[in-house]
Amino acid sequence: MINVENVSKSFTLHNQGAAVIPVMAEANLQVAAGECVALVGASGAGKSTLMRMIYGNYLAASGRIMIGDVDVAQAEPREILQLRRHVLGYVSQFLRVVPRVSTLDVVAEPLLATGTDRDAAHARAKTLLANLNIPERLWALSPTTFSGGEQQRVNIARGFAYDYPAMLLDEPTASLDAANREVVLQMIEAAKARGAAIIGIFHDDAARARVCDKEIDVTGFTPQAAA
Numbered sequence: 001m002i003n004v005e006n007v008s009k010s011f012t013l014h015n016q017g018a019a020v021i022p023v024m025a026e027a028n029l030q031v032a033a034g035e036c037v038a039l040v041g042a043s044g045a046g047k048s049t050l051m052r053m054i055y056g057n058y059l060a061a062s063g064r065i066m067i068g069d070v071d072v073a074q075a076e077p078r079e080i081l082q083l084r085r086h087v088l089g090y091v092s093q094f095l096r097v098v099p100r101v102s103t104l105d106v107v108a109e110p111l112l113a114t115g116t117d118r119d120a121a122h123a124r125a126k127t128l129l130a131n132l133n134i135p136e137r138l139w140a141l142s143p144t145t146f147s148g149g150e151q152q153r154v155n156i157a158r159g160f161a162y163d164y165p166a167m168l169l170d171e172p173t174a175s176l177d178a179a180n181r182e183v184v185l186q187m188i189e190a191a192k193a194r195g196a197a198i199i200g201i202f203h204d205d206a207a208r209a210r211v212c213d214k215e216i217d218v219t220g221f222t223p224q225a226a227a
Contacts, residue, residue, distance in 0.1 A: 093152070153176075
């Protein structure tokens with residue numbers, strides 16, 4: 001479902017004489033349907049960079065990033081938008097939403113964008129918010145006013161609202177209490193059971209051991225290692 005083939009990436013520092021900094025070379029990984037793969041490596045090794053390339057936020061310098069039959073490294077912006085709407089979900093560490101939009105609509109948005117009936121989308125959003133222990137009295141409010149932990153759980157609810165065939169998870173259990181951590185791990189297990197291909201960054205060793213089928217050390221994709 002997800003195939004990364006010989007991908008490289010460099011950054012150009014325009015404020016430092018256009019210096020080019022190579023950050024990744026010959027990155028390769030495959031994730032099958034129903035499989036969860038963890039990206040591991042020291043801070044700064046390139047875990048987030050690789051994930052952002054897979055999502056299309058960063059443009060790869062070379063190689064292929066296949067999500068199903070779409071090469072993200074070569075796709076047009078409209079193709080990437082369609083891919084994100086129907087195929088590739090992303091749970092980031094930070095909630096970014098339009099102010100004044102209710103929490104219920106924030107979580108329901110991925111379903112509404114794919115044509116789900118509004119009542120059905122809201123019913124799904126309510127179930128997720130309740131499971132993640134977001135009090136019902138907050139559902140009509142903008143999540144921009146919430147605590148960091150509440151925002152994280154809203155972000156998780158939105159990321160799991162639609163049944164994406166492929167998912168990217170960036171620290172989904174970070175800073176969660178034991179009860180909510182368990183809920184999220186069960187959500188990941190359910191996504192795997194329905195066949196989702198998942199790539200995640202997990203600094204929680206126990207969570208990684210529980211839900212991930214294998215680990216990929218991105219340190220091996222540094223230009224020095226690939227040389």
